[in-house]
Amino acid sequence: MEATHAQDHGHGHPTGLMRWITTTNHKDIGTLYLWFAFIMLLAGGCLALLIRAELFQPGMQVVTPEFFNQLTTLHGLIMVFGAIMPAMVGFANWQVPMMIGAPDMAFPRMNNWSFWLLPVAAIMLVSSFFVPGGASAGGWTMYPPLFLQGGISNDMTIFAVHILGISSIMGAINIVTTILNMRAPGMTMMKMPLFVWTWLITAYLLIAVMPVLAGTVTMLLTDRHFGTNFFNAAGGGDPVMFQHIFWFFGHPEVYIMILPAFGIVSQVIPAFARKPLFGYASMVYATGSIAILSFIVWAHHMFTTGMPTSAQLFFMYATMLIAVPTGVKVFNWVATMWRGSMTFETPMLFAIGFVCLFTIGGFTGLVLAITPVDIQLQDTYYVVAHFHYVLVSGSLYAIFAGVYFWLPKWTGRMYDEKLGKLHFWLSTIFFNILFFPMHFLGLAGMPRRIPDYALQFADFNALATIGAFGFGLSQLILLVVVLKCIKSGAKAADHTWEGADSLEWTHLSSPPPYHSFVTPPVVK
Amino acid sequence: MGALAALMSMAAWAEESKYNLPTPQSEVAQEIFDLHILIMWVCVGIFVVVFGAMFYSIWKHRKSVGHKAAHFHENTTVEVVWTIIPFIILTAMAIPSTKAVLNMRDASNPDITIKVTAYQWKWEYDYRTEGIKFLSTMSTPRDQIEGSAKKGDNYLLEVDNAMVVPVGKKVRLLLTANDVIHAWWVPAFGIKQDAIPGYIKDAWFIAKTPGTFRGQCAELCGKDHGFMPIVVEVKSADDYAKWVADQKAKTAAVTLDPNKTYSAGELKAQGEKVYAANCAACHQANGAGLPPAFPAITGSKIATGDKAAHIAIVMNGKPGTAMAAFGKQLNDVDLAAVVSYERNALGNKTGDLVQPADIKALRK
Amino acid sequence: MSDHQAGSYYLPEPSGWPIVGSAAVALLTSGLVMWSNHIASGGWVILAGLLVLFYMMFGWFGTVIAESESGKYDQQVDRSFRWGMSWFIFSEVMFFAAFFGALFYMRVLSVPWLGEGDTNAMLWEGFKATWPTAGPLGAENIGFGKEVAAGANQFSPMEALGIPAINTLILLTSGVTLTVAHWGLKKGNRGQLNLWLALTVLLGVVFLGLQAYEYHHAYTKMGLTLGAGAYGATFFMLTGFHGLHVTIGTIMLAVILVRCLKGHFKPESHFAFEAVSWYWHFVDVVWLGLFVFVYWL
Ligand code: HEA
Ligand code: HEA
Ligand code: CUA
């Protein structure tokens, strides 16, 4: 991605490290976001491998129970806030201005700050492993009263979440403003590429729910140190109230991680099917409906807390409804492929993998939405399987698809197709070895967040661990592909993929100029 | 994938399968079992149809076989159809689900009510009407966990005192917790209910057959969350009555006299038991603790300093830490014994003793 | 500037301010972590963080003001600012929503639960669910307008009449004075602008003074503290965060006042003024919510 600046002016601009620290350019910042996300993916992945190593066999072998809980907690936090979300923002930075015909983001300086807050939060989180008592061990969901116990690291986690929240809100405001105000003449809302639409809606979700998360972790902080009783029955509070407020953020949060993925896939599939996206308008409406519904389903994470029966029923129905717009999306993707003229380069492989495996995750989500069934499955490995299908083979696969898809545009060079395909096939095989058995573990009764388990769960756990190491190693291929591409890839054509039709392909060179569109293109 | 899922679930028909929910032992669990099977097969069906179409297309509409792209990109009719059909399917799913929820939540007219209180990391069962109350802790020895002994059949799923219920009777559980949130879960009965500190939540089951059924705490509750099993023994009406009688007799026999003054030896002997059962999880059997999260008792300023402060922390705990208030859990004799034990064993030697009367005086 | 003037939309040069801001946030948050865990020197780290933050704000906003005054911003940039500010205010609304949510949850759900059924009978016998309350083990509510002796485990909730009502009037008035100032600006009547703006700032300061007095009184005379259970927590967190926003708003108004006195802003373009006034009206509306749900009902 170094090559972006090849033919650029940039005289008088800082170079070296200072270039990255002071940059106000959407492409530089997008690059920073993506690298940051990748590093966090490796960090979070290494924690996951430690988890899997401990779970390879029954008995305690590798870590202590306290440390195991720290690993689980930080793995969740780092993956969600450090890997997936920043990667998606990285895509938005690179692609949104190019796709709507803008010179840059609306607020370039604030854009820089949104990024440079992330390392602060990451350092805060990771360094909490080294304070007395170790890192937070209450799960990424931070439920009190457990989270009220425990030491200084919990405060570090709270503030890290605050910083991440500020960063996300600023990033989202930037994206919304860019999309609403910087479109090229003629680019009406209903002509925007679907990726732009999904990000518009995602950004709206971010602005709506990140402050709520900030609010609730603030209550945790004051309960911990300043004598308030939000989550303490003796003072009239309720520990379950935290869960309500947290999941009011938390459920939209999972769509924050998946909607941009839908967007990426909706760019990739038409390009390789050589056929326009089927049902563009209904895709837009479906995305909107998912966003709206996402605000009224949060308590499906809380079916076992003993809510009133009416609430259980309401949240069950609302949650089930989400299958309708999501189904529309899946059907539209299939219809886009239908009678196309398909080729299967790496981005397409990951996109197809996405549609297929994400749907499995969606179906298990639906199973979990059925309250009585969730009673058996809540807090088991079935849930762990569900959310890794939607997050890893969902969000992460879409990120991979997007990286392969746009790498030629970003760097001006072609990636190694053979290695890319190898990356896809190894990932997919190991992914399923890793997470498919977890469904059975959950059904058979293995709770999540435990460092040791009863003997009947041994085989599937061993299998999952093997899958985990295989999947982890496979990700190194991605690193090799990207580095090779930057260093020595063959020159890529401006319009790399013949079926792709958004502005960055049709109007810009590969790599694109420093300011994407100095004069806005006119869109017919 | 779909075919694989189908195959695996085929195997799931076998009893006590590794691939499915455990064999239901209550009506609710049965309902859940059936519901899950139903929903899963509907999903598998949809999966096969949708991805059958997709893979057909992938196979037939390849560029490499010379397929030319069509140009259609919308069709209101099919779009409406595939919005409405899923909606109808979902509505059909919602009906049995709703019935199951209503049944599951109807805890009225129980035969027996048991109050279950969760502590870090044990369960307390309080049979309100029978006047029986005991703690239930995992009984798997440490060396099995650490791998220096062979793991038993019920590794991690065995307790010292199981909960006992009669077969065929409606048992209502009243759940709460003393420190953090836990969840009482026995898959065979189809119950999972969070125990929330400060609130009582209820759940119920009717066990269909006698036997021993196992479960685990299902909400992250700290260090030993993975070591907080639940065992329920379902007995015939007669056996249950016998058990109740035994328990009552045992409680009467064991209760030590809180008005007596005990010798150092007696206190230490009793204290050692209490310590092992209640304190060793955190402060370790040898008193070394797991600093910094769990301080050592050996050489602790509190355990070797002022008696009153020592009693106070054991009785009242320390809010905001894992150190619970044991004043509510333990009786006067046990409290006196465990404090005396900590002060005169585990490498400490203060020489002073605490008597039940000292505790009683602090109770008011 | 030519090469970075892409189209007409102003694109800033690389800037060092954001990283300074990140350093400030790093200091501020680690200071807060240290301070809340009683680690010595936490307070100093917080102070350092605040200083760096102010330095950053001066520098960053100074740059923006200079760019604005030298006419680099066009209509489209102006629209960006409007969108940006609106979405920012929306995010603030959601922040308050979290705390209002907590208030409603406790009043409507959790406190009544504690007062009824098995929960009440087995765990909190004798607790009557009323509002305001500090919960079953919290201080006892002895009713409005009573003095509480020091050390007694009692509190007296805040009445709506008195200071809160006066503060409501003050904020509502300040909304009006700000609008009058805005009219002045639009008409090009700088005298009117400066006078009414100064008045608005003054009203903000008076509001804060009264609130400080109210807090002091609550802590010393009414037994009403952050620790006073559900009521105390929601009361102070809601009014406290609101007060913080009034403080920020007042400072921003003061900065705008200084700029007005220096002759900044034109009748047809003065976005900074409008942004601050939007913010001020938002703070005003939040107060109305507080007045109704925290003090009155
Ligand atoms: C990207 C993230 C993502 C996404 C997209 C989803 C999507 C969904 N999730 Fe998931 N979920 C998580 C991430 C995600 N989830 C995480 C992280 C957790 C755990 C958090 C924690 O506790 O740590 C979780 C937990 C979770 C639970 C709580 C489990 C528990 O703890 O007990 C539930 C329960 O209802 C649930 C449901 C759903 C549903 C119904 C969807 C739906 O959106 C899925 C919709 C999709 C489909 C249904 C497939 C496609 C549709 C068709 C092909 C149409 C036809 C279909 C039918 C008619 C059936 N999820
Ligand atoms: C958001 C995205 C995301 C992603 C991408 C992942 C990725 C992975 N997760 Fe996930 N996970 C979560 C989100 C995610 N997870 C969340 C939210 C939780 C809940 C936390 C909680 O309960 O609080 C969770 C919990 C969770 C658990 C349950 C823990 C428990 O309940 O105790 C497990 C257990 O197996 C697990 C495993 C894995 C594995 C093996 C991967 C793999 O996909 C990781 C693969 C990546 C790498 C391995 C790194 C790259 C490779 C290298 C650096 C090279 C070196 C590698 C080798 C030497 C082999 N995760
Ligand atoms: Cu108790 Cu988990």
Ligand SMILES: [Cu+2]
């Ligand atoms: Cu959810």
